[in-house]
Amino acid sequence: MNLTNKRHSLQAIRANILHCKSNPDDQPRNSHPEQALEYIEDGVLIVENGLVQACGYSATQAIPDSAVVHDFRGKLLVPGFVDTHVHFPQVDVIAAYGTQLLDWLERYTFPAEAQFSNEQHAAAVARFFLDELLKNGTTTALVFGTVHPESVNAFFTEASMRDLRMICGKVMMDRNAPVDILDTAQSSYVDTQTLIETWHGKQRLAYAVTPRFAPTSSEAQLTLAGQLLKEHPDVYLHTHMAENADECDWVASLFPGQQDYLAVYEHFELVRKRSVFAHCIHLSDNAWTRMANADCSVAHCPCSNLFIGSGLFDLRAAQKHKVRVGLGSDIGGGDSFSILRNINEAYKIQQLQRHTLTPEQAFYMATLGGARALDLNDRIGNFDKGKEADFLIVDEAATPVLKRRTQAQSTWRDRLFSLMMLGDDRCIERTFIMGEPVVYSTDT
Ligand code: GUN
Ligand code: ZN
Numbered sequence: 001m002n003l004t005n006k007r008h009s010l011q012a013i014r015a016n017i018l019h020c021k022s023n024p025d026d027q028p029r030n031s032h033p034e035q036a037l038e039y040i041e042d043g044v045l046i047v048e049n050g051l052v053q054a055c056g057y058s059a060t061q062a063i064p065d066s067a068v069v070h071d072f073r074g075k076l077l078v079p080g081f082v083d084t085h086v087h088f089p090q091v092d093v094i095a096a097y098g099t100q101l102l103d104w105l106e107r108y109t110f111p112a113e114a115q116f117s118n119e120q121h122a123a124a125v126a127r128f129f130l131d132e133l134l135k136n137g138t139t140t141a142l143v144f145g146t147v148h149p150e151s152v153n154a155f156f157t158e159a160s161m162r163d164l165r166m167i168c169g170k171v172m173m174d175r176n177a178p179v180d181i182l183d184t185a186q187s188s189y190v191d192t193q194t195l196i197e198t199w200h201g202k203q204r205l206a207y208a209v210t211p212r213f214a215p216t217s218s219e220a221q222l223t224l225a226g227q228l229l230k231e232h233p234d235v236y237l238h239t240h241m242a243e244n245a246d247e248c249d250w251v252a253s254l255f256p257g258q259q260d261y262l263a264v265y266e267h268f269e270l271v272r273k274r275s276v277f278a279h280c281i282h283l284s285d286n287a288w289t290r291m292a293n294a295d296c297s298v299a300h301c302p303c304s305n306l307f308i309g310s311g312l313f314d315l316r317a318a319q320k321h322k323v324r325v326g327l328g329s330d331i332g333g334g335d336s337f338s339i340l341r342n343i344n345e346a347y348k349i350q351q352l353q354r355h356t357l358t359p360e361q362a363f364y365m366a367t368l369g370g371a372r373a374l375d376l377n378d379r380i381g382n383f384d385k386g387k388e389a390d391f392l393i394v395d396e397a398a399t400p401v402l403k404r405r406t407q408a409q410s411t412w413r414d415r416l417f418s419l420m421m422l423g424d425d426r427c428i429e430r431t432f433i434m435g436e437p438v439v440y441s442t443d444t
Contacts, residue, residue, distance in 0.1 A: 080139025082370025085328025
């Protein structure tokens with residue numbers, strides 16, 4: 001089945017357009033953070049062969065006669081959201097009751113992941129997962145598979161049929177987990193090599209070397225992960241770090257020679273640009289400095305951090321050190337696919353620490369900032385000419401409460417904040433990939 005529609009060469013989409021031009025935190029002092037965003041009331045986005053051709057006010061932007069026009073006037077048009085950390089095989093453990101990270105892994109997650117040796121199961125879950133992501137407005141994600149190469153083959157096969165920009169990797173895990181979901185250092189190296197050769201750079205897909213986290217990899221396996229990065233410098237590194245206090249104590253006991261959690265990954269040469277570390281809650285100022293120097297990225301996972309009780313992310317530290325941060329749903333530790341719901345919780349996490357997440361910063365993390373965290377900002381994240389046209393039509397009045405709240409507000413900034421606090425998948429009216437409306441594979 002090919003889920004990609006026949007592509008029309010020229011499209012014009014009319015709506016109110018909002019996108020980021022730069023990082024709101026980089027705005028000069030005394031200027032306004034909203035200047036990092038561009039809001040075009042009654043705008044038009046012109047897409048040619050799947051790429052942004054122009055973006056402007058409909059009063060001044062010529063629409064070519066041959067363009068197919070989509071009229072969404074009154075609705076909001078934004079770039080597709082970027083989810084910088086999510087596990088596709090954990091769809092069936094969302095909202096599992098009563099545990100924190102290490103028990104949660106043992107009781108719910110490892111048994112669910114064991115089923116992914118079956119490629120048919122993996123394909124069915126990948127289909128459901130991608131439908132759900134797209135219905136929630138997420139068009140690009142950095143995704144964990146399971147230890148089984150079949151899981152990654154199934155995921156990339158589904159993503160390629162939909163022409164999605166996705167990054168995924170096979171979990172490397174050779175200790176401290178049930179034997180049916182362990183690999184070996186050598187088999188993980190060989191399987192990863194094969195998957196990189198098969199998928200990395202094919203269509204819009206990219207590969208991430210994916211050791212689960214330090215406690216489930218031997219030193220031999222982490223050494224080979226570092227070797228894979230040297231052999232393939234443009235692949236990603238994707239793992240977890242400093243999520244939960246018991247996990248941090250465990251890492252300290254497993255690697256007594258290392259000064260801290262980050263030092264374990266540094267020792268195996270896993271910390272560099274295109275390395276993405278999920279969570280990063282329990283980090284010292286010194287570790288933040290080293291992360292900034294290495295130019296790696298962080299996936300902040302608000303719903304997960306609250307749901308499995310991991311802790312409060314220190315956004316202020318990340319901002320101070322200018323470390324790139326994206327948002328992650330972390331399904332199934334997280335309980336929502338929706339990046340809007342994750343922004344809602346991110347705001348509250350900062351409130352509890354007497355720090356304010358601005359609507360501009362949140363919107364940036366969800367779009368251009370997420371793209372920057374994945375080193376994809378030359379391809380996606382906003383509507384600069386030549387970018388891939390993955391975008392959303394958002395209904396700011398999708399629920400009675402939202403309608404009431406947004407109609408009372410006159411500025412786009414106030415409406416954006418209401419959308420972020422009150423919105424979810426109900427607000428995502430349409431999702432477009434490379435300029436074409438998404439066709440879903442199931443009736444989920
Ligand atoms: N740390 C190691 N594995 C996992 C996982 O599957 N989910 C989360 N949230 N943290 C992890
Ligand atoms: Zn995770």
